[in-house]
Amino acid sequence: MRATPDLVVLGLGPAGRAVAHRAAAAGLTVRAFDPAPDARWRRTFGLWADELPPWLPAGVVAAVSSPQVIARTRFDLRREYAVLDVDRLQDALSLDGVDVRADRAGRDGHGGAFVVDARGPAPSGTPDVPRQTAAGVLVPVGAHDELWMDWRVAPGVPDGAPASFLYAVRVSEDALLLEETCLAGAPALTVAALEARLRARLAARGVAAGELHERVDFPLLSPGPRRGDGWCGVGVRGTTLHPATGYSVAAALAFADDAVAALRAGRNPVSRGxxxxxxxxxxxxxxxxxxxxxxxxxxxxxxxxxxxxxxxxxxxxxxxxxxxxxxxxxxxxxxxxxxxxxxxxxxxxxxxxxxxxxx
Structure with missing residues (x-):
């Protein structure tokens, strides 16, 4: 590979790996830095089925459901929600043709290459950055309704306590993920507090639950600019993580193709708009x-x-x-x-x- 690539990607989580994969597939020369490039992903990734990019193989979808929302009223979203098979997703975003370096790197020192910064949240220096937190268990399909958001108050939660909701979606043919979620908090509810709410909620509904399957805790904002001369951010460092919902995988996958088109046209993939x-x-x-x-x-x-x-x-x-x-x-x-x-x-x-x- 030539000394100065067309594109340098910093971080190989879903957002960075998608950009590196699509850029290499489009014929750009790509170099990627990550201290643990072969680490397997463990989080659950969901997105609206109509936002799936057409280039992803069908096998990456583990389950599709049509969940509802309960706030004060029950709503039918009239939209299918897909949960991805995380291992198949990671394998589908192959790094064939990418010069992968198991190392950390900053934005500077890459010659004339355009840099996409996908390193995750930057240090904020403050403890009150808004975060999303959640605690989840797996139960058999049929043990609980499929609900994208259930805002009914969990048993034992006192009046005025911070709100949380139940996220109950199909993650495979035979399993549902039931996850008590703090959508946004500064400070956010702890995973331990959410687990207690989840178990109280499920016990009141007669749903048996095993050990904790998933713990979620990530910032919804990261300090600093989103773009600059010769670089842009993606994920929480860019504009593809939704700060009011926390959802990002669909936007990150779509951004990958947009980035390739923008770089070929000599534009920054993240516009001022x-x-x-x-x-x-x-x-x-x-x-x-x-x-x-x-x-x-x-x-x-x-x-x-x-x-x-x-x-x-x-x-x-x-x-x-x-x-x-x-x-x-x-x-x-x-x-x-x-x-x-x-x-x-x-x-x-x-x-x-x-x-x-x-x-």
Whole structure:
């Protein structure tokens, strides 16, 4: 491989590996850095089935379901949700033709190569970065309803305690993942607290559950810019992790092909419009964090009652700014007055201090 590749990828998690895989398949020369490039992934990855890229083999889908949402009301999402076979996904994103180096590397020192930074969250230096946390168990299919979000309060949770919801989706032909989730918190509920809620919830419903299968704890934001001359971020360092939902795998897979097209055209794969749209989704996260537990349940009852196109627009981390803003505006208009005031305060940037007048 020549001394200076076309593309350098930092980090080989799902986002970085997808970019490296698609760029190499398209004929670009790619170098990738990761301290443990052969480490196997262990997390569960889900996405809407209609967002699956056509180049992924069908075998990467482990299960498909049509889950519902319960906030104050039960909603049929009218959309299939797919959970991926994580081993098959990783194998499908082969690194054939990629110069893989088992090492850490920064953004600098790569000659004229374009750099995609997929190293995961950057150190924040502060403990109050919003995070998503979850605790999950496996149960047989049929032991519980399939629900993408169940906001009903778990037994024993006192009034005013931080909210969490149950995520109950099919992960194979014979197994469901039941996961108690803190959508966003600063600080977030601990995995141990969520496990206690999950077991109380399932015991009240007569569902037997074994040992903990999955522990989730990741930041929804990472400090620093999203793009610059000769580089861009992806995942939590870029614009493909949705700060108000935590979902990212569909956007990361779609970004891989967009990145190849942009690099061939001499453009940065992350546009200024992408950054603006991401900032708007950050406003959605601020709004969520500002709500009381009851207000969160009220909000999701309003949100999932919106027209389907509005719900889809906001849930995607790839929606343009105008479409995303229209979805947020629709939720604002549909919300009761008290919740509107909360949303307005949360999404309005703080005013810059006025300079003191000279006397």
């Amino acid at each position: 992408d950054v603006a749209a991401h900032r708007l989704r950050e406003a959605g996260l601020r709004a969520l964090l500002s709500m009381s537990p009851d207000e969160q349940r009220d909000f999701f009852d309003v949100f999932f009652g919106l027209p389907d196109r509005r719900v889809r627009a906001f849930l995607s981390a790839r929606t343009p700014t105008t479409t995303n803003a229209a979805a947020m505006a629709a939720a604002f208009v549909a919300a009761p007055w008290g919740l509107r005031r909360r949303l307005a305060r949360a999404v309005t940037p703080p005013a810059s201090p006025r300079p003191a007048r000279r006397r």
